[in-house]
Amino acid sequence: MYRFKILKKWLIYRFAKIAPTSRIRINLLRKLGARIGRNAEVYEDIVVVNYTDLKHLIIEDNATISPGCMLILSSYHDQSCITNYKKPFKEKIRIKKGAYVGANVTIFPGITIGENSIIGACSLVNKNIPDNSLAYGIPVRIKKLYFKKQVACP
Numbered sequence: 225m226y227r228f229k230i231l232k233k234w235l236i237y238r239f240a241k242i243a244p245t246s247r248i249r250i251n252l253l254r255k256l257g258a259r260i261g262r263n264a265e266v267y268e269d270i271v272v273v274n275y276t277d278l279k280h281l282i283i284e285d286n287a288t289i290s291p292g293c294m295l296i297l298s299s300y301h302d303q304s305c306i307t308n309y310k311k312p313f314k315e316k317i318r319i320k321k322g323a324y325v326g327a328n329v330t331i332f333p334g335i336t337i338g339e340n341s342i343i344g345a346c347s348l349v350n351k352n353i354p355d356n357s358l359a360y361g362i363p364v365r366i367k368k369l370y371f372k373k374q375v376a377c378p
């Protein structure tokens with residue numbers, strides 16, 4: 225029974241990666257526990273590590289996740305010797321309202337990306353990004369504070 229549940233989740237996740245529209249992708253990710261707000265966009269080929277931890281993924285209203293992003297929510301390394309000094313863990317990733325994550329970005333566990341912030345393509349996000357900022361690079365660097373005050377989304 226447990227194996228069947230995991231297989232079902234895996235199939236939903238695999239389909240979410242290749243589904244033809246953002247709306248289908250989002251609905252499938254929600255089925256797996258992700259919290260995704262209104263008017264959010266999730267493009268194809270995102271990788272969530274691990275897909276059984278999707279309840280730790282929060283994508284707020286009007287946020288965009290571009291193609292090929294990798295969202296790392298957890299690490300299970302029970303079989304490895306590193307378990308002696310680093311316990312397996314799960315942490316939330318939160319993409320706040322109106323944030324835009326460019327293509328092929330990797331986001332580490334526990335990270336929050338601020339409201340209306342832009343993360344440039346191919347960045348490695350290993351620290352929290354404040355609201356209204358433009359950031360990119362490996363590791364990510366904040367380049368500027370973009371908006372002086374809150375922008376209104378449609």
Ligand SMILES: CC(C)(COP(=O)(O)OP(=O)(O)OC[C@H]1O[C@@H](n2cnc3c(N)ncnc32)[C@H](O)[C@@H]1OP(=O)(O)O)[C@@H](O)C(=O)NCCC(=O)NCCS
Nearest residue numbers: 267290291325326327328342343344345346347359360361
């Ligand atoms: C981050 C971004 C918005 C910056 O745009 P911008 O402010 O117009 O920046 P510019 O193009 O003027 O580039 C300024 C400098 O930053 C560098 N740069 C820009 N984006 C970068 C990135 N993602 N990673 C590393 N360096 C980057 C440029 O090479 C340039 O360097 P230089 O000054 O040495 O020439 C844009 O480059 C980007 O990554 N957009 C996301 C595109 C994407 O993922 N689309 C998916 C479609 S769904």
